[in-house]
Amino acid sequence: MRDTIRFVHKGQIRELENIDPTQTVLNFLRYEAALTGTKEGCAEGDCGACTIVLGELDAEGQIRYQAVNACIQFMPMLDGKQLLTIEDLKHRDGVLHPVQQAMVNQSATQCGFCTPGFVMSLVAERLGRNSSVTVDINNVLAGNLCRCTGYGSILEAAREAADDETVDHITKELDQSVQLLKELQKDGSLTLNWKGRRFFAPKSCEELAELIATYPQATLLAGATDVGLWVTKQHRNLETVILVTRIDELKTIDMHKDGLTIGSAVTYSAAWEKLAEIYDDLGELVRRIASTQIRNSGTIGGNIANGSPIGDMPPALIALNATLNLQGKSGIRQIPLEDFFIEYGKQDLQEGEFVRSVSLPPANEKSLFRNYKISKRFDQDISALCGAFSLVIQYIVVEDIRICFGGMAGTPARAFNTENALKGKSWSMENIVTAMAAMDKDYTPLTDMRASSEYRLQTAQNLLKKFFIETTSPEVDTRVLEERNAQYA
Amino acid sequence: MRNPVPSKTEIRGKVHKPFIHDSAIKQVSGDAAYIDDIPEAKDLLHLYIAQSTKAHARLLKMEVEAVRNAEGVVAVYTAADVPGINDASPVLGDDPVFAEDLVEYVGQALFVVAGETLEQARSAAKLAVIEYEELEALITVDQAMAAQSFVLPTKELNRGNATEALEKADCRLSGRLEMGGQDHFYLEGHISLATPKEDGDVHVHCSTQHPTEVQHNVAKFLNIPDHSVVVEIRRMGGGFGGKETQGAWFAAMAALAAMDTGRPAKLRLDRDDDMIMTGKRHDFVLDYDVGFTSDGEIEGVHFTFASRCGRSADLSAAINDRTIFHADSCYYFENIRITSHRCKTHTVSNTAFRGFGGPQGMVAVERMMDAVAHNLGMDPLVLRKKNLYGKTERNVTPYQMEIEDNIAPDLMAELEEKADYQARRKAIHNFNKTSPVLKKGISLTPVKFGISFTTTFLNQAGALLHVYTDGSVMLNHGGTEMGQGLFIKVAQVVAEELQIDIERVKITATTTDKVPNTSATAASSGSDMNGKAAQAAAKTIKDRLITFAAAKYEISESQVRFKPNRVEIGDVKSLTFAELVQEAYLARISLSSTGYYRTPKIHYDAENYSGRPFYYFAYGAAVSEAVIDTLTGENRITRVDILHDTGKSLNPAVDLGQIEGGFIQGMGWLTTEELYFDQAGNLKTHAPSTYKIPACSDRPGIFNVEIYEAGENVENSIHKSKAVGEPPFMLAISAFNALTDAVASVGDYQNFPVLDAPATPERILSAVAKQQSAREGHPRRAAE
Secondary structure (H helix, E strand, O other), X not given: OEOOEEEEEOOEEEEEOOOOOOOEHHHHHHHOOOXXXXXXXXXXXXXXXXXEEEEEEOOOOOXXXXXXXXXXOEHXXXXXXXXXXXXXXXXXXXXXXXXXXXXXXXXXXXXOOOHHHHHHHHHHHHHHOOOOOOOOHHHHOOOOOOOOOOOHHHHHHHHHHHHOOOOOHHHHOHHHHHHHHHHHHOOOOEEEEEOOEEEEEOOOHHXXXXXXXXXXXXEEEOOOOOHHHHHHOOOOOOOEEEEOOOOHHHHOEEEEOOEEEEEOOOEHHHHHHHHHHHOHHHHHHHHHOOOHHHHHHOEHHHHHHOOOOOOOHHHHXXXXXXXXXXXXXXEEEEEEHHHHEXXXXXXXXXXXXXXXXXXXXXXXXXXXXXXXXXXXXOOOOOOOEEEEEEEEEEOOEEEEEEEEEEOXXXXXXXXXXXXXXXXXXXXXXXXXXXXXXXXXHHOOOOOOOOXXXXXXXXXXXXXXXXXXXXXXXXXXXXXXXXXXXXXOO | OOOOOOOOOOOOOXXXXXXXXXXXXXXXXXXXXXXXXXOOOOOOEEEEEEEOOOOOEEEEEEEOHHHXXXXXXXXXXXXXXXXXXXXXXXXXXXXXXXXXXXXXXXXXXXXXXXXXXXXXXXXXXXOOEEEEEEOOOOOOHHHHHHOOOEEEEEEEEEEOOHHHHHXXXXXXXXXXXXXXXEOOOOOOOOEEEEXXXXXXXXXXXXXXXXXXXXXXXXXXXXXXXXXXXXXXXXOXXXXXXXXXXXXXXXXXXXXXXXXXXXXOEEEEOOHHHHXXXXXXXXXXXXXXXXEEOOOOOEEEEEEEEEEEEXXXXXXXXXXXXXXXXXXXXXXXXXXXXXXXXXXXXXXXXXXOOOOOOHHHHHHHHHHHHHHHHHHHOOOHXXXXXXXXXXXXXXXXXXXXXXXXXXXHHHHHHHHHHHOOXXXXXXXXXXXXXXXXXXXXXXXXXXXXXXXOOOOHHHOEEEEEEEEOOOOOEEEEXXXXXXXXXXXXXXXXXXXXXXXXXXXXXXXXXXXXXXXXOOOOOOOOOHHHHHHHHHHHHXXXXXXXXXXXXXXXXXXXXXXXEEEOOEEEEOOOEEEEHHHHHHHHHHOOOOOEEEEEEEOOOOEEEOOOOEEEOOOEEEEEXXXXXXXXXXXXXXXXXXXXXXXXXXXXXXXXXXXXXXXXXXXXXXXXXXXXXXXXXXXXXXEOOOOOOOOOOOOHHHOOOEEEEEEOOOOOOOOOOHHHEOOOOOHHHHHHHHHHHHHHHHHHHHOOOOOXXXXXXXXXXXXXXXXXXXXXXXXXXXXXXXXX
């Protein structure tokens, strides 16, 4: 058993002992390693000033470089990875990295506090192609906020850097980095103990099950995009933490005849391409979930397991009739995903169980699917409400419809009254208007800083109308996002 | 930096040429140091502030014994521990650093804990026993108005006879508009790092736009002379007005801990604390009443403004005055009355923010112009043009200042053409007829922004210049760098004056022991004033060198000519700048000088709102196009065209950044950025997860920004340039008006929308719903 964390940094394997398992990577860099180029802007993974790049070996033995938020990554999450910070970009001879040089040339810095984060996001994109679905630079930078420039000069810099084919020194040293990472792969599971805080990183589901049995109160950790904030925002003391992302079995995506099964430790970024293949709107939903940095860390399993009423993925999965696979002492228990969410803060998770995977049935060729996320800002925002609609029509009659919303109740919740008002009826505006009224009985949403109760309900009803228009009048423009003249796409 | 090869034909860093930000290379490398990046001393203390959880309450009990005894706690300071005056305010002495017997907003500082680690200080702070007796809390402007609760007396400006004009007018309408506040969301939060020095002195690194005021407040707080306090700032990670006054609170606390313990002390607010504890842009409620002719001439206007100032005055007097000064924008109103209420609420004291009250005044008038145009069924642009100030007549503002360089009509005409406004407006109307869900809107609005502090005495600046014997130069001045490019602009001025490459000019941190008694870097005046002061210092030294050279080489002074990196001595000899400096040094000529500048021509009677508060005006105009979703209220700004007047720009690269950044920040204020206080006065949007500033994709897909080529300051400003920090912010009013125009289309332009700011999806949908119900009811147009 190992009680030190090992990662690759500056061309060497770095080994650290006596690590506080919930210390953030950002605090380590800034206050212990004297690497203050990486900044804290929010400590919640929203502003991107703390962006670093992590490299990890994939199944083919290649390094996949991804941008992540150092402010909500715990130190043991560096284990087994290669770390790149803003200080690692300039060549030893003082020559700037092409991304850095482009930022200078385009006057893309003003106050400069967000700058290292932008540079790291663009470097990650250059090194790794952060995301497999799109190279829209707006998506690459959605997790980096700049308050000074208005982004134009940064977009110009991104373009200039993309045209610069100079091979940077990180790429030149790739083979060496691969060798070092392979060395780390041989390491077994990790156990840390620091002033009463315990941290485990098992490498198999069996180990995980044992640990959960021993520490039933333990916090299961995947990408730390939620749990990280328990520490940085709520200042909670997490006594026992079990990291699930070192378990290969939980990181698989299987396309099979019964559909698609996504392991609980699969990140949004890893699942994006597959989901986008099923329905366009599933891909668009993933694009709108948080930012590149967060999608590179956050997992679909985590988004389900934390039981949030405003998680963006569950409504779509429920509308698509997903099954949740829970692993416990007596093997795998399968339940419809919607049954997992009992009430606010309470999920159907029995003692010793953990989320193993979620399965989607194969796409029905007759079924129509749309998802709508409503928030104050399009990118990197939490939904006021998020609605998913799945419809099967047979000769203009509604054979089946499943509607599920987040943000409308204490859990992701189906609109059963609305669905019943439509089932067996013709798919017509008249029936839609009746069904919209029925939605009053489905939801009594809250008023909060994201939206009022009235707005939530009205918009949910209107989204049903929009779904109808989109399925019956494809010539009508219905989405402002498609009106954006994406000059920078 | 190693000495680069001197350029021969033209110096590097010449004025009017684009040049990169002085810190750009350091910023992209992570080498540009902000205060929290300064290596921490081994004995550094970390401070954490305990905050009020009530908006308005008497403090019945505040026991901190348990805090003091907690592990890692070195000291706890309350109001009782203040050696001097428990205040750190800019003007009125009404901002206690620590609450005494009353708390007046959620987040007000109760006491500060100094710990060995931040975690220890933070967790110890929770151990205090606090008892409150809650009092009625006024949170909104409406509540404050109902209670007649004000931080400052109501002010009024009158020109002509608005009451009579309104009564006599053929057409008259009135309306109301609420404008939300705005958090600065500088990426670097407030921070101070204090280090004790000998003689009981203290050195404070403070992220502030106003080191002098911080110095004065710290000295007063500690009961020591100003000369015992040095305040230094190399760069801020953004300011935008948010660091003009309130950083003094945190500097005072850090200085107190440092003085008392003899250890350095750091106080850094995390994002949530920064947003909860510090002031924002003022929220406003506007009521307007306007009389006009049926062909669109405005005859009489009455604006009534009420702003949320929060618990103390801070800069609210000058901010609300600037609202009054900008409620005319580019339009001539012969009969106008402006009433300005400065409401006291039990919320954090609102403060300076880019535009400083001006944006709210201009949103008001532009909303009114749209309402009038709509009422008459006119293109709002036609109505706007009809009411513009004249060039030689109809050119006196309501505060009796003559407008001497009215370029707004020309600039607007050029933009209308360039942006293809008329054709696009037609196309939008056609689109709206056939698009049931999405609707579009367009608007062109101008900007005229007065440049100078309206508090006249603040319009002064100082600089200090040393020339070393190798010809390299050290530059210092009272302006602070928050990203706006001030330092590079002022360095360009010096390089130009001495005709040396810009690398020869060392830019140094702003510090109160180099240039004293400075004004805040604010009011967009940074490069105007510090540029002039630095130029004066450079000129003094240059003149000494000329006098010396003329005497030594026995030629007339006019024969000593400064050329790029060299000095021609008549027609026979040419020295490098360094050689001449060396000779002057050996001849015992002083190579160091201060420079000083006071803005000329300005004078102003604050009681009667009369005089010339501004040296000049900066102009601009923007066309925005918007699209809304009438089912969800979602919206975006799809195209923006800007033409902006920077005079003869000192540095076009820097100025373009200010224009674009200002616009996007203004767009955020009017669209996505919503401050949400609950009824108990808790700010619920105190981090980027809930408070949404524009992200990269919010930048309009088509965004054409141009500097107005014909621009040139008619006044003797620094190299004929114009200030550019604030004015572009208000170009974004066109975005808000374009959204309003899109909403109006829902009711087929029959009813003027009721749309408040920020135009969130919820507010848009609500305005759309009102259009729909009005359409189903009785269409109405007053003039018909």
